[in-house]
Amino acid sequence: PSSNLGYRTIPEGTFDLFGVIDQRDSLYRVVPRGPYDLRFKGNGSGIAFTLPPYIFVEDTSGRYSDPVGEIKIVLKTWADTIKTFSLTLPEELGDSLKLTLSGDLTGTTEPDTIIDNTFYFYSVKLLEDTISLSDFSRPADPCSLVFEIKTSVDSAGVMQAIFEQPTVYVVYPIAMVQAPGPDGLNSAMVGKSVRVAGVVTGPSEVFSPEGKTGFWIQDRSGGVNIFSNSLVGPFNLGQLVLVKGTVTEYNGTTEISPSSSGDLRVLFDQYEVPAPETLRVSEALREDIEGLYVYVKEAEVAAPPSQAGTGKNLYIWNGQAPIAVYVYPETNIDLSAIQVGDIINVQGIVGQYDPEEPYNSGYQLLPRVPGDIEIVTTPPREAIDLSISPNVFSPDIGEVLRIEVQGPATTRFTLKVLDTEGREIARLADSRSGPFTYLWKGLDKNGNKVPIGLYILQLRALESDGQEETINKVFVISTPFK
Structure with missing residues (x-):
């Protein structure tokens, strides 16, 4: 993915450069990974980013509401303390939003002057500040909300724009892209151009066919496959990616297909992967x-x-x-x-x-x-033991009986389900070595559902020295009330 530095004009002045040492032909070079690897000094110094980097479009249906109700802009210094800064807000956010400051700064937390949608702070000492925005309006269509920040290292000094302006990307929720049309299966947005953002949950190194690119992303609403007929990337686990493309269906899978490599942009190299x-x-x-x-x-x-x-x-x-x-x-x-x-x-x-x-x-x-x-392995114990959970379960609603058998690996176990008359209903293990776990679905030896009632789980253990031990556990098969 691009470093987003190509063909950009580098401002005059001094800066610190970070990057990867690379060699091309006989020349060594420093290759920056992105705009944040250029750290400028003096007026116009500082780096800024937004949390979260994306929000969903306005949803009038109420089906895809975004849990994010606050945008945070983090402004950090690199070498010099910022003493003056201004923030110009995108007009799309509306007039009713609220703005608060917090962080490593001294001086006023209220703007000295507000002109239209620009907030001016003339007397601060800022090392790191979080500017929180709430009660904002959401655009109805995907777009980019750019927050223009200018800084100065002098009180009431001449401000210059920082090199990389923080941006919030307004995108469609992936759940909206996945939502089926009249057939209840294929996406209702097939053929439409969309923009989404998400964390890579399935990396391209695993899911790319030869000569092509495929990977999976997930946002706060759902997940989707990204597919390109050309080889781009790689897109690694945990990267936050902005994607523009056309919604397609392939063998039942909803995909978003970018038309060029420029439609794929890595916003963060390391972002939190959602829990499964x-x-x-x-x-x-x-x-x-x-x-x-x-x-x-x-x-x-x-x-x-x-x-x-x-x-x-x-x-x-x-x-x-x-x-x-x-x-x-x-x-x-x-x-x-x-x-x-x-x-x-x-x-x-x-x-x-x-x-x-x-x-x-x-x-x-x-x-x-x-x-x-x-x-799933259970550490072996010398003592022979039988445990079940739950004691009352209902196969009619998909529940299973979890059975754990403990004992030496040299012991052979036979496990049966008996009714209250002692008749064998099902044999779950026959001369099996332990320890082991068994999940019983409530079926008898013929594969039929066992009627509701009281049953006995019987474990017989034959030890290597010929001794036998029997353990019985009582359980109930039930059914929910309708």
């Missing part, structure tokens, strides 16, 4: 969470990993909901130790690959890095 949304037990992948970064806790491996294209398929049970996991080879995830019946934690992006209409299937969980798949 944890799926509920028995919650399946579906259209309205496509593009989101999600987490499946304690899923059961339903089938061994198998080759599919360049990657591998892995099928898991999230409670009673089957989930397909597709692992790209670029993730460097090792699946060799995963076996049927293992309990694993999986996180990744909700994608879709469905080559046939009506594009209502083929949802996949897409891990990104080796840590996205974790085999």
Whole structure:
């Protein structure tokens, strides 16, 4: 991505330069990473940025409200104390906004003069200041809100504009781009040009086809795939990216396709990656969470990993909901130790690959890095133990019974579900070594749902010296009231 310095005029005066040492032909050079690597001194000194860097357009429908109600402009000095500065606000923010100052500064926190939408501060000593704006109006369409800041190192001195003016980008919420049209599946904005911003949750080094660029981003409302037919980037995990492009659909996946590399801009190299949304037990992948970064806790491996294209398929049970996991080879995830019946934690992006209409299937969980798949292991204990949770569960609403068996690895365990008459309803383990975890979905040995009632979970342990131990636990299968 561009450093956003190309063809820009460098102001006169002295400055400190930061960058990466590079060599081209026989010459060594310093390559700045962006405007903030040029630190000017004297009048016009200081660097400024906005938090957050983007806000959503005005939403009259109430479906995509932005939780951000305040814009903060952080102004920092580099070498000299700022004693005078002015701030010109974009007219698009309206007349009713409120402005407050806080931070490492002395002097007045109220402007000395206000002319139109420019605020002047003549008598401050500022090292770092946060200017907070609230009660502002939101533009109805995407645009860039530039806050013009001028500074001087003298009290009531001659002010000059800082080199890089802070900007807030007004964008569409990704959830609006993902919102389906009349068919309930494809985006209602297909064919339209949009601008969005988001943090890279799925890096291009994993999700780019050969000679092309693909990656996933997520904002405060949702996630989406970015796809370009040309090779640009890379776009790394945790970068905040501004994207302009056309909304398209490919095999059920909503994508935004930029027309040139200039439509992709990295705003921050290191931004906070959103925490994954944890799926509920028995919650399946579906259209309205496509593009989101999600987490499946304690899923059961339903089938061994198998080759599919360049990657591998892995099928898991999230409670009673089957989930397909597709692992790209670029993730460097090792699946060799995963076996049927293992309990694993999986996180990744909700994608879709469905080559046939009506594009209502083929949802996949897409891990990104080796840590996205974790085999749940329980430290072995010598004492034989059986625990269950919950004691009352309802398979009708997707709940499962979590069973933990503890004991030496040399002990063989048989695990059965019995009714109150002692009849075997289901056999969950037969001469299996421990310790292990089992998630029971409430099905009998024929695959049918077990009726509501009181049941007994029986564990029989055969130790290496021939001794036997039996543990019984009582639990209830229930159903919710309608």
